[in-house]
Amino acid sequence: MKRLTLRSVFVWSMTLEFAIAAPPVIGTVTASGAFRLNGDTVLANGTLTEGAVIETVRGDLSVRLSGGARLSLGAGSRGRLYSDHILLEKGEARLENAAAFHLEALGLTIRPDRETSTGRIGLLASHRVRVAVLTGGFRVLNARGVLVANVAAGSALAFEPQAPAAAAVTHITGTLTEQNGHFLLTDQVTHVTVEVTGQGLQAQVGQVVQVTGTLNASATPVEGASQVIAATSVQAVSAAAGGAAGGGAAAAGAGGASAGAGIGIGVTTVAIVGGVAAAATLGGLAASGALPGQSSESR
Amino acid sequence: MSIVARALLLVFLGSAILLTTRLAVAEAEFRLGPEAALRSPNWIQAAHLARFESSPDELRAAVSLNSRLSIAWIHLGLDAEAEGNLPEAKADLLRATRIDRLYLPAWTLANFYFRRNDAENFWPWAERAAALTFDDYRPLLRLADALDTSPQRVATRLRGGTALLRAYLDLLINAHRLDSAREIAGLLAARHDPADRDRLAAFAERLQ
Numbered sequence: 001m002k003r004l005t006l007r008s009v010f011v012w013s014m015t016l017e018f019a020i021a022a023p024p025v026i027g028t029v030t031a032s033g034a035f036r037l038n039g040d041t042v043l044a045n046g047t048l049t050e051g052a053v054i055e056t057v058r059g060d061l062s063v064r065l066s067g068g069a070r071l072s073l074g075a076g077s078r079g080r081l082y083s084d085h086i087l088l089e090k091g092e093a094r095l096e097n098a099a100a101f102h103l104e105a106l107g108l109t110i111r112p113d114r115e116t117s118t119g120r121i122g123l124l125a126s127h128r129v130r131v132a133v134l135t136g137g138f139r140v141l142n143a144r145g146v147l148v149a150n151v152a153a154g155s156a157l158a159f160e161p162q163a164p165a166a167a168a169v170t171h172i173t174g175t176l177t178e179q180n181g182h183f184l185l186t187d188q189v190t191h192v193t194v195e196v197t198g199q200g201l202q203a204q205v206g207q208v209v210q211v212t213g214t215l216n217a218s219a220t221p222v223e224g225a226s227q228v229i230a231a232t233s234v235q236a237v238s239a240a241a242g243g244a245a246g247g248g249a250a251a252a253g254a255g256g257a258s259a260g261a262g263i264g265i266g267v268t269t270v271a272i273v274g275g276v277a278a279a280a281t282l283g284g285l286a287a288s289g290a291l292p293g294q295s296s297e298s299r
Numbered sequence: 300m301s302i303v304a305r306a307l308l309l310v311f312l313g314s315a316i317l318l319t320t321r322l323a324v325a326e327a328e329f330r331l332g333p334e335a336a337l338r339s340p341n342w343i344q345a346a347h348l349a350r351f352e353s354s355p356d357e358l359r360a361a362v363s364l365n366s367r368l369s370i371a372w373i374h375l376g377l378d379a380e381a382e383g384n385l386p387e388a389k390a391d392l393l394r395a396t397r398i399d400r401l402y403l404p405a406w407t408l409a410n411f412y413f414r415r416n417d418a419e420n421f422w423p424w425a426e427r428a429a430a431l432t433f434d435d436y437r438p439l440l441r442l443a444d445a446l447d448t449s450p451q452r453v454a455t456r457l458r459g460g461t462a463l464l465r466a467y468l469d470l471l472i473n474a475h476r477l478d479s480a481r482e483i484a485g486l487l488a489a490r491h492d493p494a495d496r497d498r499l500a501a502f503a504e505r506l507q
Binding site: 023025028030031032037038039040041042043044045046047060062064 | 350351352370373374377380381402403406407410413414434435437438441442445
């Protein structure tokens with residue numbers, strides 16, 4: 001309680017002072033040595049203003065924002081910081097105590113779902129984002145604000161936004177259920193629950209199915225679902241050629257996208273939600289930093 | 300001379316001899332084996348506890364082992380500031396400047412006052428940091444420039460040498476603040492340093 005009160009005073013005093021004087025200060029940054037701040041070389045610590053670009057030189061750096069969020073950037077990382085988010089341009093960031101803060105990378109928004117959420121978000125090459133969650137959970141949304149994944153503690157997913165032409169394609173796998181005449185499915189990879197519309201769904205209720213379809217942005221989903229998918233193909237998993245390994249490629253073909261075969265995430269199960277391919281990465285827990293050295297799959 | 304005065308003189312001389320001897324021994328130890336001298340358990344333990352990612356408890360343990368560990372005081376000050384405890388933050392950062400007269404404590408304290416928008420206390424520490432800067436003046440110049448609308452006054456308050464003026468001129472030109480840059484170019488030109496001829500000529504050309 002005392003901690004919260006003191007923080008509130010700190011936030012209030014900062015806001016008041018910099019309502020008068022520009023530029024607005026958003027927090028402080030500390031590092032074990034030199035780092036780059038707005039292109040300048042800075043030693044050990046510095047002041048962050050809205051839109052500041054920070055880049056590690058050697059070793060990590062740690063950011064404390066006046067809103068209470070804390071994050072750190074790993075070696076070789078760069079990001080542009082605002083009071084409520086960071087645009088990650090390179091490397092990896094670790095978020096903690098960041099309920100009102102989010103990270104953006106490759107057009108995706110990665111947002112903690114509670115104050116105690118901690119996780120590592122990294123750019124893999126130039127076209128893929130990895131989200132590894134240590135505690136709590138993170139929500140991943142695409143550029144249009146569509147929920148792409150819920151990443152739970154102890155798991156790690158890789159995301160790859162697809163070409164704009166394939167942005168509406170969805171390919172998900174899970175058990176189809178019925179609720180008051182609506183069909184729901186929670187994807188096994190992304191943990192996103194969607195409402196599915198289309199023909200022949202009643203016969204598949206209770207079975208694990210692969211659904212390929214497109215997002216119906218104008219429809220309002222039933223409670224418990226985040227979006228409505230108009231199915232173009234529904235297949236029971238046992239009937240799907242090649243099992244789960246072929247799922248991504250088959251779905252991408254059915255959906256008219258090049259996603260599946262071209263995703264290259266290199267794991268067994270690939271989901272596509274909101275035009276973003278998602279797959280579990282190796283060493284979910286180990287990747288999130290919970291169990292150093294663990295290399296088994298999280299799923 | 301009274302007995303009391305003699306006794307006091309004796310105590311004074313004894314203390315002086317003791318302190319001088321301790322210093323001489325410490326210096327001799329360091330000269331004979333710097334690595335061994337730095338292997339003092341307290342020194343190592345304190346330094347180990349005062350990493351930049353250390354918790355406040357670890358930092359407090361570090362300064363209890365070695366109260367002259369300025370980096371630990373700096374981190375304690377920044378932690379206190381983040382928690383909203385500004386008096387403690389200020390005390391810790393000032394303590395770091397008293398035991399370490401190099402660049403980092405001065406830079407840190409200048410930043411602290413900048414964040415408080417406390418120009419009066421900012422300038423003395425910014426001036427000290429400017430005097431101790433050996434490579435990149437720009438971070439300090441950006442803070443100072445944000446607190447004063449007159450570049451000439453900024454340069455004067457920082458008691459800037461030629462290197463600082465050059466950095467300030469380049470910074471203002473890159474920010475397309477040519478009127479402000481003209482003020483600094485004037486200060487630089489007044490120094491008549493031949494090394495600035497090309498820089499000033501290029502700037503004059505840009506103004507035309």
